[in-house]
Amino acid sequence: MADRSSVERLWLRGFHQPKPGAPRLLCLPHAGGSASFYLPVSKALSPAVDVRAVQYPGRQDRHAEPSAGSVQELARAVFGALDERAETPLALFGHSMGALVAFELARLLEDAGRPPAVVFLSGRRGPSVERIENVHLADDARLIEDIARLDGTDSAVLRDPELLQLILPALRADYRVVETYRPTPGPRLRSPFVVMTGDADPRVTPDEARTWSQETDGTFELQVYPGAHFYLVAQQQAVLARIQATLRRLAPGTGAVV
Template sequence: MADRSSAEHRLWLRSFHQAAPGAPRLLFLPHAGGSASFYVPFSKALSPAVDVLSVQYPGRQDRLAEPPATSVQELARGVLRALDERDDTPLALFGHSMGAMVGHELARLLQDAGRPPAVFFVSGRRGPSVERAEDVHQGGDARLIEEVAKLDGTHEALLQDEDILRMILPALRADYRAVETYRRTPGPRLDCPLVALTGDADPRVTPEEARTWSEETDGPFELHVYPGGHFYLREQQQAVLSRIESTLRRLGPGTGAAA
């Protein structure tokens, strides 16, 4: 069990900076087409006061040779396997876009296992009760690239490099398939605090749709709207970091924000 857990941890989770002993732990879950390295600047800014981990999904970067997952639930189960069930250090989650969906399924699995997250930050995604028919993953490469370019989450030069596109398109299409075919299954609401963050000009989610995350928890709920589009958290990085730090500080060791 220990060997499997350790191997899964190395496969799925990345740690970029040293944390201080007893620092609160925060797990970042990337967006569709994203990778663990997207959160290196966040890890640098938060460390050593926060123990930052970032998820590496299969099919990209150092996991390029692996087939990408095709469902949100599959990704959530993979992350759960990577978390040592014997480690009782409370864990906060931060998921952006697709990562919010994966984080929600992961939070439900953790709660079922008696290890609910200390707090769940959801970013750039409407609540799971708001369903919308989407089929980008069924279209051609040009349509997929156009959709990604609209969201301004990938540098334009990368989308024009054919060699890079050949590497990233399979995982990107699988991620879009996971997002667009996801349907929330019935189950208990979360018990943990839930903090929703979004950009005021996000073409994929309105502030009203972000507010529907309040339906997913019996714990405290907050909504924070920032200037910007789908990737508002790049331009508003300092404000987002301040929100994370203040939330973890407010929770304090009594509710699990510190190990």
């Protein structure tokens, strides 16, 4: 059985050394995404913030591992990798599929008496908005078309048959996880929510993003940025400034430069 440190290294990736006592920001990727997507976040916020990113199974150095079967399975695995002895504030940031994982992880943390200081939820409608989606059952051409529409994958990758064969299994598995997701029953959370979305996102409208307010009794903020599903790439500076300002309120002295 793997020890805790090896489990943590498998699931949680750090790119820069934080200063002692820095608040933690745990970043959860989108469908098909990897921990390295959040390298720019770590570069901008470190060393004032201890930025860690989750590496899901089924991709990059974990490509030989089977993909997770559900959002809840991912949340439980990440929960098990977190250091329960850590005393610094923990914030969660999840984009798209990662928002769902962050939400379920926040529930586990609250149940354990370790509520996150804040939950950033990006590019995803609240779980109360139900929509039938079955792209994961479609053929490869339809799946690739949907990925291209979101404009988050290099078009050169989508034109390379060999690369596609490497990434499509994990992508399809992630789509299945998202499209079959049903929230775990339970009380509203107590953690503050900061919800972010693009004003032209084909997957979520600002009104649908606002429905996350139904899931918490904590404070709620909605930030709408110009852009589509991957607005956070083009609007990186503004998004990082919002994260930094929120963390500074929670942990004075967080003076990262964005």
